[in-house]
Amino acid sequence: MTGVQEARPRGARRWAIDVRPLRVPAYRRLWLGNTVAMFGFQFTAVAVPVEMYALTRDSFWVGLLGVAAFVPLLIFGLWGGAVADARDRRAVLLGGSLLLWASTLGLLVQALLNVGSPVLLLVLMAVQSVAFAITSPARSAMLPRLVPDDLVPAASTLNYTTFTAASVAGPLAAGLILSASPDTSVVLPIAYGVDAVLFTAMLWAALRLPALPPEPTADGQARRAGLASVIDGFRYLATTPVLLLSFGVDLIAMILAMPRALFPEIAHERFGGGGSVGLLYSAIAIGSMIGGLTSGWIGRLRRQGVGLVVAVVGWGLAIAAAGLAHQLWLMVLLLAVAGAADLVSAVLRQSMLLVYAPDRMRGRLQGVNTVVVAGGPRLGDLRAGTMAAGFGGGVAWVAGGLASAVLVVVLAVAFPALLRYRASTASSGDRP
Structure with a gap:
């Protein structure tokens, strides 16, 4: 992999997204497969x-979809991380992917047969x-074994950028398919079929x-993916201030x-509703995508802890x-700025x-990360809705x-381990 560690060109390319990880064949295939699959998943996410709603005419049932997705993610995300540390991560990713594919095929079949069952x-x-909770920790934890450490930030940026791009383009494409006919029995199988393919x-x-495969243990014993392993991961996290603060x-x-x-509510009160709500929902993702495309500087940032704090404070202020x-x-522009800051914070936190x-x-910590990334915004929805009432x-x-901005500053000053963190720390004696 030495060929991918050469100095990057100066000038405008210093700001362009760093694509050097794509020179590594294994990572390139994983990135391409994940990008195509993530674009297809947006069709199911909309469909x-x-x-x-077409079956029930009741938003309560639509809301239950979020519960059905979050509860298994909370449980199996932690277990999936333990599995990723105890088993061959390629095998874990493949097995979870097959389960994810099977669930998509199930959606396709029930739509073709017009089963009509909300349950x-x-x-x-x-x-x-469940399948996503199994695959996500393994897919993320394998990254440092596919590319050199100095390219982990660039690889993480590529992953996040393509995810946000899919989050923008996928729903638009799905909307075109679903609007092609008022008969959902015709268009829904097409949407699920695109995802499956x-x-x-x-x-x-x-x-x-x-x-x-997992690295051998000091005593030569095989690792187990049970409750004790999950607790061991939390114990490690509790004694590692840098990572604990990054989650915090x-x-x-x-x-x-x-x-x-x-x-x-804001779209209705300030802008008369209509298409304005769609712009608000897409603004953060668009900002993240633009931030990713101009992210060449992130991989050169040494004081990553300071960068993370600045990005999170910038998110809150924006x-x-x-x-x-x-x-x-102006609101869309500022939300896009917040999205760019969120991209920077996500890449730095994942790289650290x-x-x-x-x-x-790594697998267990990625399991915790999966729960945090999925659960934080949902708790944020609850906080915002309750406070707005x-x-x-x-x-x-x-x-x-x-x-948010004030509390992050207070936390960073009170516990300065995060501010002291530098990218070189990982290769020093501080690394466990």
């Missing part, structure tokens, strides 16, 4: 709520969530990966400053400023997590953003 939809979404790229990528600042940012539950805007273009932690712990949407939006 399932559409089908549920079946909930079950299939739960199975899909495109997901085969992920299966191909997993099959082509090299074997990634992300939770603060998502719980206090995630405004998406307020988008419908969110607060957006909540004060009464022009749609992958490089600082020992390989034997008592004080109004504008106050809930602005106060949350400001509180």
Whole structure:
């Protein structure tokens, strides 16, 4: 892999997204398969709520889809991380991917047969969530074994950027398919079928990966993926201030400053509803995508702890400023700025997590990361909605953003381990 560590060109390319990890064949196949599969998944992500509402005409059932997805993710995300540390990560990724593909095929079959069961939809979404909880820690934890440590930030950026791009383009393409006919029995099978076909790229990528067995233990004993292993992961996290603080600042940012539950109310009150709510929902993802495309500098950042704190504070302040805007273009612009800051914080946190932690712990920590990333925004929705009910949407939006920025600064100053962290720390004696 020495050929991918050469100096990067100067000038404009210093700001362009770093694509050197794509020179590593194993990572390139994984990135390509994941990108294609993630684009296809957006079709299912849009089609399932559409089908549920068409069946029930009740938003309560649509809301239950979130519960059906989150509860298995909370449970199996932690277990999936332990499995990723105890088994060959390629085998774990392949097995979980097959289960994910099977759940998508199940959605396709029930749509073709016009089963019309809301309960079946909930079950299939739960199975899909279990599969994602198994595959996600293994897919993330294997990254430092596919590319050199100095390219982990660039590889993480590529992953996040393509994810946000899929989150923008996928729903738009799914919307075109679903709007082609008012008869959902015609268009829903097409949406599920597209996802099922495109997901085969992920299966191909997993099959082509090299074997990634767990590193041998000091006593030569095999690792177990049980409750004790999960507890051991939490024990390690509790004694590692840098990683614990990185999770803490992300939770603060998502719980206090995630405004998406307020988008419908604000769009209606300030901009008359209509297409404005769609712009608000897409603005953060668009900002993240642009941030990723101009992220060449992230891999050169040495003081990653300071960078993480600045990015999270920037997220909170941009969110607060957006909540004060009464022009749609300005609110969208500020949300996009927040999305770019979120991209930077996500890449830095993931890079720190992958490089600082020992390989034997990466799967379990990625399991915790899966729960944090999935659970934080949902708790943020609850916080925003509850606060808006008592004080109004504008106050809930602005106060949350400001509180997030202030609390992150206080936490970083009170516990300076994060501010002291540098990228070189991972290769020094501080690394476990």
